[in-house]
Amino acid sequence: MNLKLNVAHLYGDLLNTYGDIGNILVLEYYAKQMNVELTSEIVSLDQQFEESKFDLAFFGGGQDYEQVIVSKDIQNKKEALTFFIENDGPMLAICGGYQLLGEYYISAKGEKIAGINALPHYTKSQDNNRFIGDIIIKNSETGQEYHGFENHNGMTFLGNGERPLGTVISGHGNNGEDKSEGAIYKNVFCSYFHGPILARNGELAKRLLLLALKRKYPTSDFTQQEQLEIKPTY
Numbered sequence: 590m591n592l593k594l595n596v597a598h599l600y601g602d603l604l605n606t607y608g609d610i611g612n613i614l615v616l617e618y619y620a621k622q623m624n625v626e627l628t629s630e631i632v633s634l635d636q637q638f639e640e641s642k643f644d645l646a647f648f649g650g651g652q653d654y655e656q657v658i659v660s661k662d663i664q665n666k667k668e669a670l671t672f673f674i675e676n677d678g679p680m681l682a683i684c685g686g687y688q689l690l691g692e693y694y695i696s697a698k699g700e701k702i703a704g705i706n707a708l709p710h711y712t713k714s715q716d717n718n719r720f721i722g723d724i725i726i727k728n729s730e731t732g733q734e735y736h737g738f739e740n741h742n743g744m745t746f747l748g749n750g751e752r753p754l755g756t757v758i759s760g761h762g763n764n765g766e767d768k769s770e771g772a773i774y775k776n777v778f779c780s781y782f783h784g785p786i787l788a789r790n791g792e793l794a795k796r797l798l799l800l801a802l803k804r805k806y807p808t809s810d811f812t813q814q815e816q817l818e819i820k821p822t823y
């Protein structure tokens with residue numbers, strides 16, 4: 590069988606600081622090893638998110654300026670994105686994208702930037718400070734450690750039904766207070782990690798690809814893909 594996955598790169602022309610697009614290159618790299626043809630397309634301003642066309646979604650991070658623009662436009666995609674998420678669509682959202690999936694983000698200037706409230710977290714602003722630096726976390730379900738680099742003003746607090754992507758071993762994480770980093774809600778994985786996250790954390794790329802494959806081809810056997818060996822890159 591010809592296995593195919595199509596990725597929606599949400600606002601890839603606006604939210605792509607720190608090379609977050611590398612996450613799509615990493616997905617392509619592992620998809621190839623799984624004998625899966627992976628394609629991607631940008632879904633940006635004034636375009637619809639046609640959820641039935643996509644098997645995975647990726648939403649990168651960005652500056653406050655671009656986030657304000659995206660915040661207005663994404664309200665028109667709120668229904669389709671929420672439908673995709675509630676129907677177990679796999680998604681990876683980084684930093685600014687992570688913030689916009691939640692209730693709101695208070696920018697460095699104190700502006701309230703609306704999210705789509707698809708996930709129950711909210712993000713406050715720090716006073717004249719950013720969390721910048723290397724970070725290591727541990728995922729409690731798999732025991733996997735994830736390594737990355739964070740750079741954010743926002744302090745995110747998780748809501749009911751969300752669990753953290755990991756517990757902070759070193760670095761700041763969601764808010765510098767509760768040792769949580771990122772969020773998992775259904776098949777949505779959120780994080781503040783740049784670097785890009787999947788380049789250093791191939792196990793997470795594998796997890797996303799397997800979720801997408803099993804959802805799209807529910808009667809197929811993916812034992813071979815599950816056995817793909819990921820070598821640590823840190």
Ligand code: GLN
Pocket residue numbers: 649650651652653656683684685686740741742743
């Ligand atoms: N502008 C947001 C913040 O500073 C997101 C930053 C980012 O995506 N790196 O928190």
